[in-house]
Amino acid sequence: MKLVRIDPDSIKRDLESHSGDEIVLGELWPSAVLVPVIQKDDNFYILFTVRTRDVEHHKGEVSFPGGARDDADNSLEETALRETFEEVGIRQADINVLGKLGDHKTPSGFHITPYVGFIPPSYKYDPSLIEVDQVLEVPIDFLWEIYKKGPQPFTFRAGAKPVLAYEYIYEENRIWGATARILTEFFKIIEEPSS
Numbered sequence: 486m487k488l489v490r491i492d493p494d495s496i497k498r499d500l501e502s503h504s505g506d507e508i509v510l511g512e513l514w515p516s517a518v519l520v521p522v523i524q525k526d527d528n529f530y531i532l533f534t535v536r537t538r539d540v541e542h543h544k545g546e547v548s549f550p551g552g553a554r555d556d557a558d559n560s561l562e563e564t565a566l567r568e569t570f571e572e573v574g575i576r577q578a579d580i581n582v583l584g585k586l587g588d589h590k591t592p593s594g595f596h597i598t599p600y601v602g603f604i605p606p607s608y609k610y611d612p613s614l615i616e617v618d619q620v621l622e623v624p625i626d627f628l629w630e631i632y633k634k635g636p637q638p639f640t641f642r643a644g645a646k647p648v649l650a651y652e653y654i655y656e657e658n659r660i661w662g663a664t665a666r667i668l669t670e671f672f673k674i675i676e677e678p679s680s
């Protein structure tokens with residue numbers, strides 16, 4: 486398998502033709518995240534945040550910018566954009582939203598709708614001191630090499646039985662759970678069989 490050329494037009498087409506999982510909301514909390522893609526020269530990166538220990542859920546975990554839907558949000562896309570601004574200071578006008586992935590859910594009760602968007606390179610982030618401990622720009626090529634290896638034995642907690650799952654480790658940061666599943670879905674969309 487090879488990584489197709491990454492550009493907004495091709496990703497937008499891929500997302501338009503993608504039918505991701507639809508999960509019934511039920512008792513889950515509606516939420517949305519942004520998968521921010523950055524192009525710097527010929528290199529591409531995905532932006533993640535490391536959550537602080539002060540947040541209510543997923544303390545210290547690596548995640549995409551996003552969060553729970555507010556009553557004032559007109560759509561889940563608006564939720565993703567609002568939360569991205571609140572968490573890392575990226576303005577809605579600076580995000581080129583290309584489409585959405587399938588639904589995901591977390592054991593903590595969140596129903597996540599992810600959106601993919603390009604953001605300008607060399608952006609001056611303004612992370613929330615309450616929510617964001619660190620902003621990570623991770624090279625897509627690095628993540629792609631891990632993805633190509635396929636799911637690996639993964640242990641959720643000490644003593645638990647390992648399961649096969651995707652896990653991405655970058656500079657001692659562990660990308661796992663819903664964030665890893667969302668990233669993996671994005672990679673499945675933009676890959677193509679090698680000729």
